[in-house]
Amino acid sequence: MIRRRFLLGVAGLAGLLAATLFAGWWQVDGPGARTPRLSIAGGPPPLAQAEMTLTDHEGRRTSPASWVGRPTLLFFGFTYCPDVCPTTLSDITGWLEALGGEARDINVAFVTVDPERDTAEAMADYVDMFHPAIVGYTGAPDEIRKTADFFGAFYKKVETESGYMMNHTATVFLFDAAGNFRSTIDYHEAREIAVPKIRKVL
Amino acid sequence: MNTASKALSIALLAGFFFAGPGKAESTQFGDLKVETPWARASIGTARPAAAYMTIRNGGSATDQLVGVESPVSGMAEIHKVKTKDGVVSMSPAGPLPIGPGETVALAPGGLHVMLMKLRQPLEKGARFPLTLTFERAGKVTVDVPIHGVGAIAPEK
Numbered sequence: 001m002i003r004r005r006f007l008l009g010v011a012g013l014a015g016l017l018a019a020t021l022f023a024g025w026w027q028v029d030g031p032g033a034r035t036p037r038l039s040i041a042g043g044p045p046p047l048a049q050a051e052m053t054l055t056d057h058e059g060r061r062t063s064p065a066s067w068v069g070r071p072t073l074l075f076f077g078f079t080y081c082p083d084v085c086p087t088t089l090s091d092i093t094g095w096l097e098a099l100g101g102e103a104r105d106i107n108v109a110f111v112t113v114d115p116e117r118d119t120a121e122a123m124a125d126y127v128d129m130f131h132p133a134i135v136g137y138t139g140a141p142d143e144i145r146k147t148a149d150f151f152g153a154f155y156k157k158v159e160t161e162s163g164y165m166m167n168h169t170a171t172v173f174l175f176d177a178a179g180n181f182r183s184t185i186d187y188h189e190a191r192e193i194a195v196p197k198i199r200k201v202l
Numbered sequence: 203m204n205t206a207s208k209a210l211s212i213a214l215l216a217g218f219f220f221a222g223p224g225k226a227e228s229t230q231f232g233d234l235k236v237e238t239p240w241a242r243a244s245i246g247t248a249r250p251a252a253a254y255m256t257i258r259n260g261g262s263a264t265d266q267l268v269g270v271e272s273p274v275s276g277m278a279e280i281h282k283v284k285t286k287d288g289v290v291s292m293s294p295a296g297p298l299p300i301g302p303g304e305t306v307a308l309a310p311g312g313l314h315v316m317l318m319k320l321r322q323p324l325e326k327g328a329r330f331p332l333t334l335t336f337e338r339a340g341k342v343t344v345d346v347p348i349h350g351v352g353a354i355a356p357e358k
Contacts, residue, residue, distance in 0.1 A: 079245075082252035082317075083283055084290045086242060087310040090352040125245050129351040154289050162250075162277050162318040167291035187285055188311050 040152035047072065047179035052146040054111065057123035057136035064109070064147065068179035071201040072107040075172045076153045078114035079126040080163075084170055088187065091194070092172070093131040098195050102202055103133070105177075111137045113155035113168045115144045176201045231342040233261025234300070239332065239346045240356040247320040251275075253332060253346055254308045254315070254356070259300040267298040267306075269335035272346075276319030278332075283311055292316075297337070310354050324348045 050064035064074075073092070077085035089110070096103050110127060112118035115138050118126075123136030139147070148155055148169075155168040170187035174197060182201050185194045228237040234257060241253035259265055270278045282295040295313060300306045308314050315332065317324075324330065326348055333343045349356065 080249045081292075082242070082250045083281070083292065083310055083314050086252075086351060087354055090354045093352060129245065158291070158293075165292055167289055169288050170285065170290040171288040184288075186288065187290060 039154065043181035043184075044151040044173060046181070047175055050147075050150055052139070052143045052150065054137040054139040054143060054147065055120050057120055057127055057138075059120050062137075064150075065179075067107045067109065067175070069177060070105045070107050071177050071198075072109060072175040072179070073172060073198065074107075074109045074111065074151065074175070075170070076111050076113050076148065076151075076155065076168050077170070078112050078166045078168070079118050079122055080114060081166070084187065088170060088172070089127075089130040089134065091188070091191070092134065094191060095194050095198060096131045096133055098191060099198060099202075103198065106133065106198070106202065108134045109137055110134055111144070111147055113144065113148065113153075113166050114157075115139060115141050174198065174201050227345070227347070229342060229344050232339045233263075234259055234265060234336065234339050234342070236334065236342065236344050238356045239344045240353070241315075241317070241324055241330070241346050241348050242353055243326040243348050243351045244317075244320055244324040245351065247323055249320075251317040251320060251324050252310075252314040253317060254310065255344070255346075256305060256307045256309075257300055257334075258305045259302055262302045263338065264299055264301045265339055266337040267300065267334055268337050270315050270332060271335075272317060272330060272332045274321055274324065274330045275317035276321060278315060278317050280308075280313060281316040282313050326350050 047064050047068050053061055053063055055061055075088060075092070077088060079085065092108060096106075096108070108131070110123075112123060118138050120138055123138055127134045127136040138144070151173060153169040155166055158165050158167055172185040174182045174184065176182050183197055185197055227239065228235055237256040237258065239253065239255035241251060244251040257267065267280065270280060272278055280295040280298055281292050283290055283292050298306060298313070306313070329345050329347050331343050332346045333341055335341050
């Protein structure tokens with residue numbers, strides 16, 4: 001009787017595991033994979049073609065072309081954003097922790113859409129609060145515009161009573177080590193879906 | 203174990219107890235119950251901060267959250283995040299109705315109390331009062347614990 005219950009338990013667990021794996025496959029590679037809503041058909045061009053110049057949070061001038069050679073996870077935001085951006089940075093920190101050593105070579109790029117307030121120092125204050133792999137990028141307003149256009153990211157300033165906020169694309173873009181666009185992770189996508197997507201570009 | 207590392211372990215242990223396993227806090231207020239309020243620590247005072255909670259209406263009439271205020275903020279509002287085609291936008295939510303038997307969650311990525319014009323930084327481990335004004339039930343002040351900048355849920 002006990003043995004039978006044990007076997008049933010094992011079968012149940014195995015079934016649960018299979019269902020979880022199937023659900024994961026369905027949503028990552030299978031017919032349930034969400035078509036990324038990209039404003040550029042087929043996704044952004046290879047990183048090697050990026051010609052804009054940005055400044056990282058340590059003050060170094062660089063270009064997204066320099067990310068080629070390592071896989072890249074890229075997203076846009078701004079540091080005066082109290083809800084969505086800390087949530088995204090926190091999610092990314094969780095994904096990187098789940099991947100551990102597997103993700104040690106990945107570039108994690110956070111590009112501001114608010115260069116007016118987000119100086120390199122402001123980006124440094126902010127990214128320091130999250131995973132050490134996250135690098136913040138800012139730049140001249142026209143360079144930020146060129147960067148967003150290159151990746152097909154949207155942003156728009158919205159005036160408010162207390163200043164302004166930025167509406168922006170919260171999608172995470174994934175590139176392989178060769179710098180080719182591979183996939184996206186939607187805002188607030190579950191870790192069980194996000195982590196396998198990142199693993200595919202490593 | 204040398205003195206320095208002993209002092210460090212004591213500090214860590216003390217930190218553990220103080221940061222400690224907080225209890226799920228709730229404030230019963232007439233028919234309404236405000237559960238697990240929390241906020242994220244701010245970086246200085248220039249950037250706005252966000253606070254979250256769950257509100258249950260155990261009564262038989264709809265009530266509305268019509269205002270929020272706190273001594274830590276010169277301007278507080280309920281804001282709503284919307285996502286459309288991968289683009290997120292945030293706007294004042296206006297009065298927030300809570301129907302009889304309903305629960306409204308203010309949580310990351312959805313509704314939040316936006317604390318603007320901060321008068322002091324919100325420091326992890328500290329607490330601040332937040333006054334909620336309801337159309338029917340009136341005003342209630344809840345004590346809000348501050349978690350880390352990267353917190354995505356109230357720490358248990």
